[in-house]
Amino acid sequence: VTASLPTAPDAPSPSDLELSGAVPAAILDAARALFIEGGYEAMSIAAVADAAGLSRQVVYRRFPHPRALLECLVDRDVEDLVDRLRLAAPVGRDVNSLVGASVAVFVDFVLDHRREYLLLFGRAGRAEPEVAAILGDLRTRLADLYIAIFGPAILAAGVPWPSPAQARLVAYAVMALCEGVVLAWLEDPVTVAVSREGVIDLLQAMVVRALVS
Amino acid sequence: MHEPAGLADDREVRVAMPRPAPRPGRTRRNLPADVWRDRILQVARVLFAEEGFDGPGMEEIAKLAGLSRARLYKLFPTRRDVFNAVIAEDAQRLGGELLLALAQERTTRDKVRAMVRVFFTYVENRHERNRVFYATSSGADAALGESLRVVRTALAESFAQHLSQSPERPAGLSTAEVRLIANGVIALAEGAAASWLSGPHIDRDRSVDIVTDTALRALQPAG
Numbered sequence: 001v002t003a004s005l006p007t008a009p010d011a012p013s014p015s016d017l018e019l020s021g022a023v024p025a026a027i028l029d030a031a032r033a034l035f036i037e038g039g040y041e042a043m044s045i046a047a048v049a050d051a052a053g054l055s056r057q058v059v060y061r062r063f064p065h066p067r068a069l070l071e072c073l074v075d076r077d078v079e080d081l082v083d084r085l086r087l088a089a090p091v092g093r094d095v096n097s098l099v100g101a102s103v104a105v106f107v108d109f110v111l112d113h114r115r116e117y118l119l120l121f122g123r124a125g126r127a128e129p130e131v132a133a134i135l136g137d138l139r140t141r142l143a144d145l146y147i148a149i150f151g152p153a154i155l156a157a158g159v160p161w162p163s164p165a166q167a168r169l170v171a172y173a174v175m176a177l178c179e180g181v182v183l184a185w186l187e188d189p190v191t192v193a194v195s196r197e198g199v200i201d202l203l204q205a206m207v208v209r210a211l212v213s
Numbered sequence: 214m215h216e217p218a219g220l221a222d223d224r225e226v227r228v229a230m231p232r233p234a235p236r237p238g239r240t241r242r243n244l245p246a247d248v249w250r251d252r253i254l255q256v257a258r259v260l261f262a263e264e265g266f267d268g269p270g271m272e273e274i275a276k277l278a279g280l281s282r283a284r285l286y287k288l289f290p291t292r293r294d295v296f297n298a299v300i301a302e303d304a305q306r307l308g309g310e311l312l313l314a315l316a317q318e319r320t321t322r323d324k325v326r327a328m329v330r331v332f333f334t335y336v337e338n339r340h341e342r343n344r345v346f347y348a349t350s351s352g353a354d355a356a357l358g359e360s361l362r363v364v365r366t367a368l369a370e371s372f373a374q375h376l377s378q379s380p381e382r383p384a385g386l387s388t389a390e391v392r393l394i395a396n397g398v399i400a401l402a403e404g405a406a407a408s409w410l411s412g413p414h415i416d417r418d419r420s421v422d423i424v425t426d427t428a429l430r431a432l433q434p435a436g
Contacts, residue, residue, distance in 0.1 A: 136408075166423055169423055172405050174431075176400045176403065176404020177400060181393050181396060181397035184400075185393060190389055194389045194393060209432075211430075
């Protein structure tokens with residue numbers, strides 16, 4: 001009886017898509033578009049499935065909850081940021097050029113993902129508990145990455161190595177400084193007069209002094 | 214020693230001769246809305262702190278605040294609205310303390326230290342007293358963050374004003390750049406305090422010193 005039932009002709013079977021890897025990309029692109037348009041609330045599994053032209057079942061199987069989708073989106077962006085940082089800030093450079101390169105990468109990353117960034121770190125990110133939790137994890141990962149990148153250069157500059165706890169606290173403080181300056185630059189009408197280069201120079205100077213002076 | 218006994222007696226008497234409780238809201242129907250608001254938030258704060266965000270229902274809040282559910286829903290359409298109003302009160306109080314700290318101190322060093330201390334003290338107190346209330350799943354931090362937006366703007370304005378008049382002000386910086394710097398230092402203090410308890414433990418005073426020094430180094434005029 002089951003064998004005689006017609007199969008849906010309109011879509012490839014979920015397992016084919018999953019094998020080909022096409023599912024995550026199509027789903028994530030649809031999710032990103034919905035997130036940018038309407039924030040986390042607009043990113044329901046049903047809406048994402050409709051926008052990607054997939055059955056809800058396929059999306060649910062990969063992403064049981066919108067939070068998993070957002071985590072995946074953030075992961076993809078973080079990988080992008082990490083790749084850019086690794087390219088721009090190779091090991092062995094001095095603190096000043098490392099900070100300059102990293103700050104430029106961060107500012108450009110934010111400009112490239114401007115709307116997502118404002119949603120994540122700005123108003124919506126602060127108001128939405130799920131987003132806030134994901135941001136918490138993200139900051140922890142970034143703090144570890146920055147400590148790995150900057151630690152040796154700071155040490156080479158003759159600054160005594162702090163305890164791991166202290167290094168982490170300073171890393172969080174400096175990350176918050178960069179986020180605060182860039183967020184204000186994007187959101188506060190008084191500060192739009194500052195150019196991209198102006199923001200990078202200002203942050204570079206502040207971060208270098210915070211780390212090694 | 215006398216008072217507890219008196220209370221117990223009182224309760225027994227009440228149990229022995231029950232009177233019908235006044236219908237919620239009836240005797241106080243003509244209280245102004247902001248008085249009700251205060252009562253509701255006072256009750257809700259205790260309930261959320263004891264039971265977490267998912268604890269108290271609107272019915273329980275209404276009952277303990279002594280008003281009808283209809284009236285409660287008119288003032289706060291959802292439980293999230295009650296919750297956010299409680300958080301907004303916290304943010305207002307925190308904002309007041311921060312602005313006061315900033316206004317009371319004279320030098321940049323003292324202003325920064327006072328601000329950092331307020332943020333860390335806030336995080337510490339709230340961690341000890343309201344562990345359930347501020348558990349990550351409740352979204353209290355997120356709601357607080359949103360309520361703090363207004364506070365941040367006021368703080369940044371005040372601190373930028375101080376920086377632009379201070380003798381340490383680096384030459385050649387525009388008003389906009391000073392404003393960015395002020396925003397960065399406030400974010401630094403807040404961000405460090407917010408992540409303080411998620412990392413390995415450093416005690417509060419030591420953390421305040423580390424973060425203050427980091428902020429002051431970042432603020433040093435170049436060259």
